[in-house]
């Protein structure tokens with residue numbers, strides 16, 4: 001299991017120490033949640049913070065943009081050190097163009113679906129994607145409860161990817177802990193994002209290694 005801890009739940013007053021912990025851990029990615037207060041009802045952080053994380057991190061940055069018009073920020077996301085640029089399907093009118101532009105900029109392209117958006121909306125673009133993220137909560141906040149329908153949705157996405165020959169990874173984000181992580185692993189997920197479960201754990205490094213074994 002590819003674990004991508006979300007720094008949304010990190011301690012921003014000592015972010016350097018939290019990044020050092022992630023560097024030592026079994027996490028393969030570091031998940032950065034950007035919120036604009038328009039696409040989602042919350043504001044998190046932007047490019048200066050991601051740049052600071054990139055300077056310290058030895059893991060690839062997985063940047064999840066919960067913003068309108070993400071196509072306007074592709075070169076800025078690349079320049080601040082992202083390996084994966086992740087845009088919401090619901091925020092992109094011309095999703096195919098945006099995905100190509102992300103790849104042309106030298107990043108991996110990922111698309112996120114909100115809980116109410118069916119996986120079939122990606123049928124005609126699935127072979128162009130490096131990763132699909134299924135939101136297992138409504139985006140905007142850490143610490144919410146996992147939406148159980150995500151397990152069946154993960155299975156449908158697994159089928160769609162396997163039938164198409166796409167190499168896209170499946171990532172699940174929201175309410176992930178060892179219990180819900182096991183459910184999505186069994187349904188075919190390749191990667192989990194975890195914020196509060198990791199950073200509220202008594203031993204975050206150990207918790208990450210347990211998630212990685214799922």
Ligand code: DX5
Pocket residue numbers: 006008009031033064137138139140141142143144173174175176193194195196197
């Ligand atoms: C939610 C974000 C998530 C969030 C997950 O809008 O996209 O990445 O940080 O937090 P937990 O793991 O606490 O649900």
Ligand code: ZN
Pocket residue numbers: 006031032033064173193
């Ligand atoms: Zn996220």
